[in-house]
Amino acid sequence: MPGFIERDELLDPTKKHLENGSLILKATIQMYIDRPKFWSPKNRLGNDMLQLLESGERSDMTFLVNGQKYHVHSPILAIRAPVLADLVENNTKAKEVEVDDVDKAVFQALLRYVYAEEMPPHKEMKIIAQDLLKAADRFGCTSLKLLIEAELVRSGIKASNAANILLDADARNCALLKEKGFFFFFFFVVFFFFFFFFLCFFFFFF
Known part of the structure; x- marks a missing residue:
């Protein structure tokens, strides 16, 4: 049976289950304590x-x-x-x-x-x-x-409000917001520049 060992197999010296005639077992014991739930008032x-x-x-x-x-x-x-x-x-x-x-x-x-x-x-x-x-x-x-x-x-932060947010962040010393707004605005300007460059290149050569 799974998880069990027969007596004859346990006593068989060729299996080496016993050490000097002794059997050492290791077991893990878990205890569960059912603790009652205490009522506590809601923070109001x-x-x-x-x-x-x-x-x-x-x-x-x-x-x-x-x-x-x-x-x-x-x-x-x-x-x-x-x-x-x-x-x-x-x-x-x-x-x-x-x-x-x-x-x-x-x-x-x-x-x-x-x-x-x-x-x-x-x-x-x-x-x-x-x-x-x-x-x-x-x-x-x-x-x-x-x-x-x-x-x-x-x-x-979106394309429609990035400039206003960047100005507000600078005026009110919002360092994290200013950094994020500047990055977004810079990315948008770079994207627009390359898009415009691509259009000019396309119309000029084609």
Whole structure:
């Protein structure tokens, strides 16, 4: 039988299974312990922070963006977006601080990241990525700026926006994005040059 040995074969001295009349067996033993699953509460910090932002409870300043009001908390801004916090400190006498040159959707996405590190959905990110990058750089949200830069490097550079992204990257000191944009732009220029050269060669000789 497979995996077994008969007694006669085991005792046969010609088979040399025994050593000085002794049989040595090696075995591997595995033990399985059925441990009970312990319940642990879900981390709700992000949800709680978003609820705080949306409710405006105990806020100490209001931003006005294109007619939309956002009630914020300056201690959170001081840690997560220091330039926004400076706007609050510089307008202590005003109840509202008006923010120009930023879209409402972009500013809301910025605040949601500041409070809960929530990134926009992928489809929305593709639309507002460059504007959100500008806002993150403008208001001192460095971690968001780096995340958007990585996202643009991964999937956002195309022939239609390479030049704009390269200019934005240079203006906002985005080294990784600038390198990627320059490489893409350089490749496109070289490709266009050889394509134009091939057409000229074709029409000239044929």
